[in-house]
Amino acid sequence: MRKQGGDGDVHVNISNPARMSQIRPSQASASFQVDTASPSVPPPPTTTTVAATVAKLLFFVHLLAIVTLITFLAIHSSLHRRPVFRPIHFFPPLLASVGTSSLLALLALVATLRHQVSSLKTSLWLSPMLSCGAAVLLLASGTSVDLAVAAVAIVLTVTQSLYACWVxxxxxxxxxxxxxxxxxxxxxxxxxxxxxVAFLAGISYASLWVIGVGGVTADKSSRFAPLYVVLLLLSLTWTMQVIKYAVHVAVARLAHAGITTDDGSSASEAFWDATTRALGDVCMGAAAAPFVTTARASARAMGLLTGDSDEFLFSCTSCCLGMADSMVTRGNRWGFVHVGAYQKGFGEASRVVWDLFGKQGMRRLVDLDLTGSFCFLAATGVGSAAAIVAGSWMMAVEKRYATATVVYAFFAGYFLTRIAMAWPQACVAAYHVAYAENPQNQELGSFIPGRIRELQLSP
Structure with missing residues (x-):
C-alpha cells in the first residue's frame, strides 16, 4: 500500500499480514520510510561512515605494506642468511602447526555446533593441560629465553585452571x-x-606470515629484527580479527533473522555484504572491540581485587572503571549484530545495543556471559597444541629455534581458531540482542529472564 503525502512518500509494507502481530516496535517503525530530502541529493556522510572508510583504507594499505615487508625480509635473508639457519628445518614445523591448527579449529567448530555441553566442558580442562604441555616443552630447552617464555605459559596455565574452578x-x-x-x-x-572460504583466507595469510618470521629469524645482519617481529604480530592480529569479525557479522545477520523469524537473507548475500559494504565497520571494530574488551576486563579485575579499599595505590580504580564503561558504549562486539542485521555503523550499533541491554537490565548478564571465555579457551588450547607439535619437531632438528617456533605456532593456531569459533559466538550474540529487542518473544525461552532474576537476587 502506498500513500502519497505532501512532504514525501510514505511506504507501508503489509505483504505478510499474518505476521503483523509479530513485528516488534523497532521493526514497525522501520517499515515506514519518509523521504524528506530530494532523491538526487545524497545525505552527508556521518562521522561513523568516515571513520569506517578510513579504517578500510588503512587496512588495505597495511596489507600492501606487510606483503612488501615480507617480500623484503625473504629476499634480504636469502642474501644474508645465518650459517646455522636451515630453511628445511625451520619452515616445515611451522607450516605443520598451521595445518594442525586448521584441523583442530574445524573440529572445535563442528563439535560446538553439535555437542555444546561437551565442547564447553572439554575446553575448560583441556586448554590448561595443553598450555602446561607447551610450558614443559620450553623448560626442556633450558636457555634463559626459554625459561622466561615457559614462565608466561605456566602463569597462563594457572590462570586458566583457577578460572575454570571459579566459573x-x-x-x-x-x-x-x-x-x-x-x-x-x-x-x-x-x-x-x-x-x-574465510578460513582458507586465514590459512593463506598465516602461511605467508610464516615466511616473514622465517626471514627475520634467518637474517644475520638485521638491526631491526625486534621491530619486524612486533609489526608482523600486529599485522597477524588485525588481519585475523578482520576475517573473524567478517564471519561474525555475516553469521550474526543470519542468526538474528532466524531467531526473530524474519525472512532475512541468503548466506551468500550476508557474506557479500559483510566483506563489501560493512568491511569498513568490520575493520574498525576488529581494532576497537578487542581493546575495549581487554580494558574493561582489566578494570573489572582491578575492582574485584581492590574492593572498597581507599588506599592511594588503588585510588585510580574507580576512574579506570568509569573510562572502561564509557568505552564499551562506543565499541563492543554485541554491536556487530546490528552491523549485519540493520546495516548500521559500528559505533552507532554498539551504542544502540548497549542501551537496549541497559533498558532490559541485561548488562550484568552479558558481562558474565561465558561464550567469549569459551572461545578464548578453545583458541588457547588449539594454539598450545600447535605449539607442542611445532616445538617438538624443532627440538628434534634445530633446538636453538624451539622458543621462536613455539611462540609463532601458538599465535597462528590461536587466531585460526578464533575465526572458526566466530560462528557460535555470533549465534549467542544474536540471541541476546534479539531478546533485548523483544523480551516477549516466546521462542526465546525463559533462560535469560530467569538468569536476570538470579543476578538481581545475588549480591
Missing part, C-alpha cells in the same frame, strides 16, 4: 544459552562453504 556455578546457564542460541538461529547449511 563452575555459571556453567549451567552457559550450557543453556549456547544450546538454545545455536538451535534457534537456524543458520543455513550453505553458510559452511563461506566460512570455509
Amino acid at each position: 563452575v556455578p555459571r556453567l549451567h546457564h552457559a550450557y543453556d544459552v549456547l544450546y538454545k542460541s545455536i538451535e534457534l538461529s537456524r543458520v543455513p547449511l550453505s553458510t559452511i562453504k563461506y566460512v570455509a
Whole structure:
C-alpha cells in the first residue's frame, strides 16, 4: 500500500499480514520510510561512515605494506642468511602447526555446533593441560629465553585452571544459552562453504606470515629484527580479527533473522555484504572491540581485587572503571549484530545495543556471559597444541629455534581458531540482542529472564 503525502512518500509494507502481530516496535517503525530530502541529493556522510572508510583504507594499505615487508625480509635473508639457519628445518614445523591448527579449529567448530555441553566442558580442562604441555616443552630447552617464555605459559596455565574452578556455578546457564542460541538461529547449511572460504583466507595469510618470521629469524645482519617481529604480530592480529569479525557479522545477520523469524537473507548475500559494504565497520571494530574488551576486563579485575579499599595505590580504580564503561558504549562486539542485521555503523550499533541491554537490565548478564571465555579457551588450547607439535619437531632438528617456533605456532593456531569459533559466538550474540529487542518473544525461552532474576537476587 502506498500513500502519497505532501512532504514525501510514505511506504507501508503489509505483504505478510499474518505476521503483523509479530513485528516488534523497532521493526514497525522501520517499515515506514519518509523521504524528506530530494532523491538526487545524497545525505552527508556521518562521522561513523568516515571513520569506517578510513579504517578500510588503512587496512588495505597495511596489507600492501606487510606483503612488501615480507617480500623484503625473504629476499634480504636469502642474501644474508645465518650459517646455522636451515630453511628445511625451520619452515616445515611451522607450516605443520598451521595445518594442525586448521584441523583442530574445524573440529572445535563442528563439535560446538553439535555437542555444546561437551565442547564447553572439554575446553575448560583441556586448554590448561595443553598450555602446561607447551610450558614443559620450553623448560626442556633450558636457555634463559626459554625459561622466561615457559614462565608466561605456566602463569597462563594457572590462570586458566583457577578460572575454570571459579566459573563452575555459571556453567549451567552457559550450557543453556549456547544450546538454545545455536538451535534457534537456524543458520543455513550453505553458510559452511563461506566460512570455509574465510578460513582458507586465514590459512593463506598465516602461511605467508610464516615466511616473514622465517626471514627475520634467518637474517644475520638485521638491526631491526625486534621491530619486524612486533609489526608482523600486529599485522597477524588485525588481519585475523578482520576475517573473524567478517564471519561474525555475516553469521550474526543470519542468526538474528532466524531467531526473530524474519525472512532475512541468503548466506551468500550476508557474506557479500559483510566483506563489501560493512568491511569498513568490520575493520574498525576488529581494532576497537578487542581493546575495549581487554580494558574493561582489566578494570573489572582491578575492582574485584581492590574492593572498597581507599588506599592511594588503588585510588585510580574507580576512574579506570568509569573510562572502561564509557568505552564499551562506543565499541563492543554485541554491536556487530546490528552491523549485519540493520546495516548500521559500528559505533552507532554498539551504542544502540548497549542501551537496549541497559533498558532490559541485561548488562550484568552479558558481562558474565561465558561464550567469549569459551572461545578464548578453545583458541588457547588449539594454539598450545600447535605449539607442542611445532616445538617438538624443532627440538628434534634445530633446538636453538624451539622458543621462536613455539611462540609463532601458538599465535597462528590461536587466531585460526578464533575465526572458526566466530560462528557460535555470533549465534549467542544474536540471541541476546534479539531478546533485548523483544523480551516477549516466546521462542526465546525463559533462560535469560530467569538468569536476570538470579543476578538481581545475588549480591
